[in-house]
Structure formats: structure tokens, C-alpha cells
Amino acid sequence: MTAARSGPAFSVHDIPFSTHGSWFDISPVVAEKTYAEDLHLVSHQNGMHAVLRLVPLDPETGDRAGTRVETTPGLLSWTGETGRIDLAYESPDTVRLRGSGLGIGVGAAAQTLTPFSGTYFFRDPAADAHVFTSYETGRRYRVTVLSGTVTEAGTQTLGGGHRGITLTAEAKGPWEIAIEELDAARPPYASPATFDAITESAQSSFAEFVDQVAPWRSAATPAAELAAYVVWSATVRPTGLVTRPAVLMSKHWMDKVWSWDHCFNALALAPGCPELALDQFALPFDHQDDSGALPDSVTHSEVLYNFVKPPIHGWTFGHLRRRLPTPPGPAELAETYGRLERWTRFWLTARRAPGADLPHYQHGNDSGWDNATTFDPARVVESADLAAFLVLQLRELATLATALDKADEAIRWTRTAEETQAALLDQLWATDGFVARAVDTGETWSSSSLLDLMPVVLGEHLPADVSSTLADHIKAHLTPYGLATELPTSPHYLADGYWRGPIWAPATVLIEDGLRRAGHERLADDISARFRALCETHGFAENFDALTGTGLRDRAYTWTASSYLLLAEAHARRDAG
Numbered sequence: 001m002t003a004a005r006s007g008p009a010f011s012v013h014d015i016p017f018s019t020h021g022s023w024f025d026i027s028p029v030v031a032e033k034t035y036a037e038d039l040h041l042v043s044h045q046n047g048m049h050a051v052l053r054l055v056p057l058d059p060e061t062g063d064r065a066g067t068r069v070e071t072t073p074g075l076l077s078w079t080g081e082t083g084r085i086d087l088a089y090e091s092p093d094t095v096r097l098r099g100s101g102l103g104i105g106v107g108a109a110a111q112t113l114t115p116f117s118g119t120y121f122f123r124d125p126a127a128d129a130h131v132f133t134s135y136e137t138g139r140r141y142r143v144t145v146l147s148g149t150v151t152e153a154g155t156q157t158l159g160g161g162h163r164g165i166t167l168t169a170e171a172k173g174p175w176e177i178a179i180e181e182l183d184a185a186r187p188p189y190a191s192p193a194t195f196d197a198i199t200e201s202a203q204s205s206f207a208e209f210v211d212q213v214a215p216w217r218s219a220a221t222p223a224a225e226l227a228a229y230v231v232w233s234a235t236v237r238p239t240g241l242v243t244r245p246a247v248l249m250s251k252h253w254m255d256k257v258w259s260w261d262h263c264f265n266a267l268a269l270a271p272g273c274p275e276l277a278l279d280q281f282a283l284p285f286d287h288q289d290d291s292g293a294l295p296d297s298v299t300h301s302e303v304l305y306n307f308v309k310p311p312i313h314g315w316t317f318g319h320l321r322r323r324l325p326t327p328p329g330p331a332e333l334a335e336t337y338g339r340l341e342r343w344t345r346f347w348l349t350a351r352r353a354p355g356a357d358l359p360h361y362q363h364g365n366d367s368g369w370d371n372a373t374t375f376d377p378a379r380v381v382e383s384a385d386l387a388a389f390l391v392l393q394l395r396e397l398a399t400l401a402t403a404l405d406k407a408d409e410a411i412r413w414t415r416t417a418e419e420t421q422a423a424l425l426d427q428l429w430a431t432d433g434f435v436a437r438a439v440d441t442g443e444t445w446s447s448s449s450l451l452d453l454m455p456v457v458l459g460e461h462l463p464a465d466v467s468s469t470l471a472d473h474i475k476a477h478l479t480p481y482g483l484a485t486e487l488p489t490s491p492h493y494l495a496d497g498y499w500r501g502p503i504w505a506p507a508t509v510l511i512e513d514g515l516r517r518a519g520h521e522r523l524a525d526d527i528s529a530r531f532r533a534l535c536e537t538h539g540f541a542e543n544f545d546a547l548t549g550t551g552l553r554d555r556a557y558t559w560t561a562s563s564y565l566l567l568a569e570a571h572a573r574r575d576a577g
Helices: 195-213 224-233 259-270 274-287 313-323 330-349 383-402 409-430 452-459 464-475 505-517 521-538 559-575
Strands: 024-031 032-045 049-056 066-070 077-079 083-092 094-100 102-109 119-125 129-134 139-147 150-153 164-168 175-182 297-299 301-305 436-438
Touching: 032 175, 049 129, 049 164, 066 409, 077 195, 083 195, 094 102, 094 452, 102 175, 129 297, 139 164, 150 313, 164 175, 164 301, 175 301, 195 224, 224 259, 224 297, 224 301, 224 559, 259 274, 259 313, 259 505, 274 330, 313 330, 313 383, 330 383, 383 409, 383 452, 409 436, 409 452, 452 464, 452 505, 505 559, 521 559
Parallel strands: none
Antiparallel strands: 024 032, 032 049, 049 102, 066 077, 077 083, 083 094, 094 175, 102 164, 119 129, 129 139, 139 175, 150 164, 297 301
């Protein structure tokens, strides 16, 4: 199936307008849960920062013009009663704007300049352009006028005040400008490309991407193209501490790569964009520390190690190997084996108390389920999900060791996997469910969190009675929209309670996979169908209200989009026989 050249329309209030490789977007979202009246150029270098305000203007009065904003993957447009303005990406660091019948104001979002913050504005005579320099991003934003009449305000001004330009057309013709995000300097802007050619190129780039990642799409998977756009547009080029092309979780405020979120993006990309998929899997491992731990998160100018994320990477790599069009060669397997081995030893040493058989989390953040009710009695706990993930990782290490002719190591990893699973069932299984255990006191408890049911990821490795019991409990978490992370009947349930109620993509994918491998295919099909319908109706939010389906928090989250692509692809292939 070939993508329409224009691609799907979407609301820029929910999904930022950007392009593959860019570190900035065009959006009214200027900070966490903060929406501005006007669209802004928002950069994600050195954090999330609204740098430039873009204001459509009435050419007669100079006042802000009323417009509606329309967006497709290659083109953003403001349309008013007297004209329109179009914006398209010429390259990852350059946008072109063209207007007719409307003017535009391009001004610094920050009104105050201090010696350490804000935006300085001046005209650069060498480049014949206007330049905004941002303390927050550490970058420059150069505006080159290609046609039209420009008026300046606040050039070389210190302290408070408006800084920027106003652009209108000459003799009611069109005007056009280019805006670049750059470092210290580059040659003056020059491009032979017409605006229409730039738009066509941007549309073609996205169309090629969606044909690669979702060639299976049809009317039965109506959100596939928009899901692909969310992933495509949130991808950034290597810069700063981001060592590879990376899919950020969002180009809203969740503009990082967390060390389990990346796994779902890697899996969705694997068949059509294998190199990009492998980059997603490998990125956190580029920052693996001496203990073997992965960082909590990586972004442009920050790597955090104060928490970790769960060891789902063995589960991920097992699926990734099978989804890649060409299986990894010996060198790739050896590199991944070494990285997974160090990551696994971290859990077996730094995260096992003396004499303990099972590893522990030190906080809910380590699990990725930050505030799940499993962690209410204590935070330093042995939990069943962690042991289950580690068992799968140990089994994947055994598989890789066999492929690399490391027979003794394969035997050792298999034995450790079996011992860990035996300890899980012996110490944390309590007749009708798993419990968590405080490391310091040995106290155990159960909760109404879906986290307690995550050992279903063990799939075919679980005893049949255990997987059946888990499946029955999982059914109780199903709402019309999917799996609530806290039982809706629980006194701790919160509609927007993060991991205390809302539906999340990763839990959905992991549980659906475990159930399917354990033979509970009908329930897996139901979970998949409900989540796909949720995304098709409510988009790709960070999480969703389990009782209404409403998208919550960040509304353009890539692991949600990738999870939809994974489930939709699998559904399409099952339908095809």
C-alpha cells in the first residue's frame, strides 16, 4: 500500500509538527502541560525550550490575525480570512515559511535577557540575516528574508522588551523566509529549491518511511500512518550525548530516551528500518556504566543514573532478532551478548541482597511503574515482574551463548534461569497470585496493581495452572478500552493516577505477548483489539483514562505509537493467515 503524498491530517495541539532528524518542532506546547496561544519554534537541545513565537498578522492593522492551523506530515498552514501562511521543513535544521495575504511576526519567546538567560537579537551583516541567540539551547536561530518587507524591533536590546521581526508582502505579493537552527556560524543561507519542491520532498520522505514501517496497513488499521508519523517526526539526529539516530519518547516535554521505552520503538522499526531499530536498542547501552547498569534516561545534554529501568532487554532482543529482515551476524551477536551479560550481572550482584535468590528494585521508578500500588508498603522490594523479566533475559543469554559456541556459558545461564524461576514460584507465589516482599523485613503483600500479574510474560515457561490463574486476574483489569494498571474497583484507583489506573502501552504489549505464548490466544486477541481501537479513537497519548479512553499527559508518545504498530501488524498478519 502506498501512502498518500500529503499524509494524515492531525492536530498540532496534540502532535508537534516536525521532521525526521530535527531537534526542534513547531507547536503551541511550550512546557509540561503548558499551551501557548501561538505556535512556537520549540527546541529540544539542552532541554525543552520555546525559542521563537510565530504570530500570523493582519497586513492592514498589524494585529494578530485569527487563523486556523492545519497540519499534515509535510506541511503546516495558518489559514485566515485574508490569506494563508505555509511552513515546511527543508532539512532537519531549516524551515521555510511562505505567506500571502497575511504577515507574520517572528519574535523571541523570552521577553527578558540577562547575562545567563533569554534571547539576544541582532542583525548579522555578514549573512544579511537576523539572528536570535538562545542561552537556554546554546544555539542560534537565523532568519533570512527571501522576499517581502521586514520591520525590526529590539535589535541589540538588553534587559526586557520585545525582540523580533515583522514580515509583510510587497504589493500584495507573497513573502518568504528561512529559519535555521545552527551552532556558531555557517555560510549565508542559499537554496535553489522552491517552496513547493520543499513541501513535495518532505511529503515524499514521510511516505517512504511509512511504506517501510507499515506496508501491511489497510482500512482495518486506520491509525497506522499517524502512528508512523509520531515515530518519524520524533526521531533526532546524533548530537550531544545522543550517540545514534534516536527516537525520543516525544517532542513535547517527554523528550528523552528512557531505558525501556526504547525497546518498543526498536521492535516496531525492525522489519522496515533495521539499522534505525538496532540503533534504538543500542543507545542506552552506549552509556552502560562500570557496574553494568543502564542509565535511567538519555537526552541531548543529560544522562541520568539515579534510577534504572527493568531488564526487559533480553525479551526485546529475542523478538528483535526474529523481526529483523537479516539476522544479526556473529559480531553483532557478540557485542549484544557482552552488553546483556553486564546488564544481567548488575541485577545478580548489585541488586541481590546477601543470601537472596531474587533481585530487588530500590524504588518504583526502577520498575518503570513509578507509583504503582505494589510499592505502597515499601520501595526496596523483590517483585515478581522483575524476576520474570530476568528469567527471560537469562534464557536469551543462553540462546546467544549457544549461537556463539559458548556451550559452558549457555549451560550456566540456563541453570541460573531455572533457579531464578524456581525461586520466583517458591518464594513469591501465594496460591492465587504473586506477592512482593520487602528486602529489609521479609514482609510480603499483594496489591491490586497489574504489575503483580506481569510474570505472565514468561508465557510458555509458566506452569499451566499459574498462567491460567494470572489470565483470570488479568481479565478483571480489562475495561472497554484496555488493561487498567490498577483494578477500577480498588480504593487506590485514580483516573489520572499515572500507574494507579490508566492504560499504558508497554504493559499491554508485554502481557499480550505472554498470554499468546502461554496459549491464551482469545484473551490476547481481545486485549490487542481494545488497545488498537483505543489508539484509533484517542491517539497516542502517554497513557489513557481506563474508563473513558481519554488520552492523558503527553499526547504524542512514541512507545504508544510503536505499540500500536506492533499490535496492528500482528493482527494484519493473522488476518492474512
